[in-house]
Amino acid sequence: MGQMLAARLNVRTHELRMAQVPVPEPGRGQVRVQVAAAGVCLSDVHLVDGTLNPMYLDGEEVTLGHEVAGTIDRLGADVQGWKVGQRVLLQAGEEDAAGRVWTRGVDYDGGYAEYCLATQETLVAIPDRLPFEQACIIPDAVSTPWAAITTSGQIRPAEPVAVWGLGGLGTHAVQLLRLIGAAPIVAIDPVPEARERAAQLGADATLDPTDSTFTESLFQVVGPSGLAAAFDFAGVPSVREQALGVLGSGGRLVITGLANQPISIDNDLLFAYQKQSVRGHYGSQPEDVTQLVALTGHDRLELSQSVSGVFSLQEAPQVIHRLENKEGNPIRLVLTPRR
Template sequence: MRAARFDAATGELAVRDVPVPQPGPGEVLVRVAACGICQSDLSQLDGHIRPRLPEITPGHEAAGVVAALGAGVRNRQLGDRVVIAAGKECGECPECLLGGGTDRCEDLQVLAFHYDGAWAEYVLTSAVSLVDVPESVPLEHAAVLADAVSTPYGALDTAQLRPAESVGVWGLGGIGTHLVQLARICGASPIIALDPLESARERAIGLGADFALDPGDPDVAARIAEITGGRGLRAAFDCVGRSTTFTQADAALGHRGRLVLVGISPDRLAVGPEIHFVRNRHTVIGHTGYRMRHLEDLVELTDRGRLDVSGSVSAVLPLDEVAEGIRRLREHEGDPIRILLRP
């Protein structure tokens, strides 16, 4: 099969022929229909996320069709349309030994980081890491759900967001754009979207943001205070992960406000004066990934027409053009939400 392989020592990414993996006990082989290119993939390629293997196939946002079953798999059939959850339990931590499974594992093994991902014609995964995709949902849309939508949906859960709570979203790429969309579905009010790109701000308004601001505007703090009636934000989501966005988001929080860190960067973060942080009872929470039920919820919402991710597919490229897809994402060409690969 054709697969994109990343060499951690040389930093080279090349598409080449490799053997089709064979499913072991409890595993399933999926014929990949589409797989997204995510910012965290770029973080691994750039060395910001340490590769766990000397050579690996990237790609963790995938959907496809079941092509082969390993021994003992009873809950899957050949031809099932599925979206792949981007992780599996380690099987060794205390939670796993107690039967906690993927949702409670303390050392979750992540697709495309701990084991081979889906920038390939086929991908191997655990049978319990799959969610059925109904015929009403295109597999390209299901692939987007696998991280670009499920991670921000999980972040809303982490923030324990309630209806009518004010929300700020810093960074309107794939994660931030969907966070705005989901916050609207969950009843947040008002929703303030922040990004230096005017096109990204306009898109956020179209997807449910009440206000869209430029974080580089010197009056942005005053505008947030004005919009929230001087109370500040109840929940802020930093989808960029830089020290500048962290500081700005924390400063915009009101009393008992929660700041959820979703974006990834090598920056060191500091909470500032301790008296400000403690007196205002701010909470900073790190968030990554999602639970199986989050992915199941999103498939349900998409199937019912409550969630529309058709506008999230910015381009679909053949696997051999993976370098072009990476370039477009790096350079923000066309302000993409998600660029997909079709092996």
């Protein structure tokens, strides 16, 4: 089919450039997807700045993009149950026979391109009424907080919870915590606009973590027993310290934001006596994505407010810079080759 436009990152030099590359051909068990939309994630920013590095990438260059939706364009050999023209989103990665998890747009080429390849096992059909711009963000921006809440956090109805960091993941966490019945939900961020947005999306209270009355204000909302769970989507060491100080008995601190810094527990006796825990969380499982697609299909989850801007694929480097600097306080920015 000739050439196509793609955003290529050199993981050694950290140079991100727009390039013309060959259109890929699907192999056995693969399909080719004509990309309609690809979400821009903070992980992409961290790949560009070198905070994150691929574990299994063959070579020095990769096409970014792990949040992808589009239309099946071509079927490889032995593909069953799928057809050309079908609307799909792609799981953000897949596990190989050795149990290693390969991430799309990190360990192999992703969706910042006009076309990309996917194994048939990573395809998820999406309903016609779910826009591609909303569908593409489900495999990470929505599924990661969903898995953090349901699997790592093990949240039950009526448990008091708090979310630190109201960007792409934390904002969705507020919506999802409300969906499963957590209460009250406290949304925490130093940016007033982020707090206001969280209140509109279902937070019962919002707090500024830099306020001198923070701890007192939080206990006024959740009660003297403290939090059942605290979620760090900010990736800031001071957040962990603040969250540990307001956990209740049996409280869980779930760390999803990446800081690449040590975690300290000031009082191990109290921590042990109260049976608290710190839990790391990364990504999601395929069933999390399919659950969320079903929830959107049944009108339990609405994502139209999640797309803060749609840009052309050609603008990928500038959009990543925009996200890095939090210009406009976005939830998710989306690239499309069709703009």
